[in-house]
Amino acid sequence: MLINKNTIVIGTKVVLVPYTFKHVEKYHRWMQCPVLRDETGSEELSYEEEIEMCESWRNDDDKLTFIMLSKEVFDKNKNEVEAMIGDINGFIHSEGIELSVMVAEKAFRGQGCAEEAVKLMSKYCQLTLGNDNFFAVINDDNIKSIKLFEKLGFVITEKMEVFKQTKLFNDKVKVEDKLVLDYYQTGEVCEDCP
Template sequence: MRLNEFSAISTAKALLVPYDPHHVLTYHAWMEDPAIQEATASERLTLEEEYENQESWRASHDKLTFIICQPLSTGEADGTSIHAGGPDAPRKMVGDVNLFLYPYEDEDEEQPPSATPGFCVGEIDIMIADQQHRGRGLGRAAVQAFVQYIFRHLDAIMQEYAADKDMPSPPKLKMLMAKINQGNATSIALFKSLGFEQEGEVNYFGEVKLVLRHLDEFAANVPEGYAELVYSRDQNHGRPQ
């Protein structure tokens, strides 16, 4: 999405920044790991394809993406902004968190196929790529900050989503959900600790569906140190030549 192109989210435990070209080399290295490919249901891409992915994710109006980094250190922000390439340098990157939007499938069956969907669903996924950063609360902190951001900017998110699909009016967000492999007990526990509840049984693909329907109740618990910062770049900041 274009919405977060110049926005970063800082909390006491994690920093979230837009996915930029200078992140791609590290991201591509992560995705070379067969275990991460399997966990994220991703195919191996060439480096060139990964750069193309980064560009398409930025332009996509139904996907909101942040790179997860270690929390800011003293002096890395001026109070209102951070500068690309410092607090989010490759050595500080730990993973990513994403929101995918798509039409709500349980719309009224009597509604004409051509009618504008009244609701959409937001699916969240998260990856902590480096083993050394797992089990330290970074994933939980990132999801908590991410959902807080979604709540605060929900109208703008829905407007961008609707504009891309030529909808006369934005749909409403029916719920947030996460689909997690039944064997991934850590991720299931993470989302449940944040108030997501299991819906139904394990599906055909061996996934558990966890849902959050009351976004306002979740957002009442603001993460410690939550702040939205301007994400600034040099004029020539972009893909390495």
């Protein structure tokens, strides 16, 4: 989405940066893992298709994506690719924003990174898009993800048996006031997708 093409969102555990061409190679490697694809409901793409997807995500009006970096790693080396641990996406629909989050790097799972990323994305969407209706559609066997969203106040509203998915909804996500959301426009136009 063009609104975040040069936006960085900074939390205490993660830093969210726009998905650009420099991230594609590592992201593509992650998505070669069938378990990750299954958990995220993703299709296997060729490298060229992933480049096209990067461009699409940057220009579509109904998609918002950030690459999730480990703040600790990024603070040490300032290298986005080395600090990459996952991503968070928002798909804009009439009923609200569909959130999906992935921590691809196993070493960073279970440390609260996905939880913070969802909170940061929710707050960012509230501030920039004026939208505070959120939902998630998660594969039924991805219990950890379902529990994460339930912990954040989402409630199961639909079981889609045909697709083996669960839909959770939260209107008026309450992100605690103590959550510090630093986000800024870098001032640079990042146009490194081919």
